[in-house]
Amino acid sequence: MALFCPLDNNDIARHRVCLRNRPMDLLCETSFECPYCGEGISITVDTSQGGYSTIEDCTVCCRPIQLVFECEPGEVIAVEASAA
Numbered sequence: 001m002a003l004f005c006p007l008d009n010n011d012i013a014r015h016r017v018c019l020r021n022r023p024m025d026l027l028c029e030t031s032f033e034c035p036y037c038g039e040g041i042s043i044t045v046d047t048s049q050g051g052y053s054t055i056e057d058c059t060v061c062c063r064p065i066q067l068v069f070e071c072e073p074g075e076v077i078a079v080e081a082s083a084a
């Protein structure tokens with residue numbers, strides 16, 4: 001009896017590739033204003049998670065912005081940008 005099955009390992013590898021390549025329509029472009037310099041910044045949001053927060057550096061003034069996204073799959077409902 002083999003405890004190690006190479007076929008099972010291949011299935012796991014394929015599954016991981018599948019998770020990395022999310023469908024494009026779940027990636028939505030949205031924009032927000034930098035809380036420091038007021039610059040409008042656009043960002044691509046992965047809506048498959050249903051909502052999440054992240055920190056992005058402003059492309060203009062390079063200061064860190066705390067972003068909170070509220071999402072439905074395929075749609076960005078709200079973006080909240082605040083000083084991190």
Ligand SMILES: [Zn+2]
Binds near residue numbers: 037039061062063
């Ligand atoms: Zn800025």
